[in-house]
């Protein structure tokens with residue numbers, strides 16, 4: 001079963017996705033303070049010697065864990081292609097073409113060879129054709145615009161973007177409350193990038 005449990009800290013900040021096996025381990029070590037959200041599965045454990053009864057643990061979709069409260073917002077979320085492509089709605093930000101992950105690449109708006117950084121605010125999803133054509137040129141020199149400006153997601157947005165399976169409704173609701181108000185992942189701020197072709201073709 002591929003269900004993921006959202007682990008949060010004692011202050012209620014979303015921390016990470018954990019497998020159900022890891023969640024069982026946290027319960028077993030008595031590290032779970034409280035649980036929230038729907039019950040996602042019931043796990044049977046060992047038999048009690050005295051009573052002969054089998055233990056049963058019900059796992060909820062969100063678990064709050066004890067321990068030192070470290071604010072996840074203090075560190076930058078890792079830059080991965082999967083989360084980057086999700087941020088950009090799997091759309092090439094140069095030509096508006098929708099592409100599966102395998103046909104997208106990470107393009108550095110200010111090329112690395114010109115001092116650009118490999119960071120969230122300098123990278124966009126690009127189809128291979130646009131990436132090749134852009135090469136090591138800066139976009140100002142090409143006279144093209146980006147369909148959307150690159151940004152760094154906050155930690156809750158990153159958790160939503162980096163999850164590879166289905167996020168349960170109550171987990172998503174929980175994460176959304178920790179998105180910034182102007183988050184592009186919120187339906188009210190979301191603009192469809194697909195097929196918004198402002199640069200039909202990069203010069204090549």
Ligand SMILES: [Zn+2]
Pocket residue numbers: 092093094095096097126127128129130131
């Ligand atoms: Zn393109």
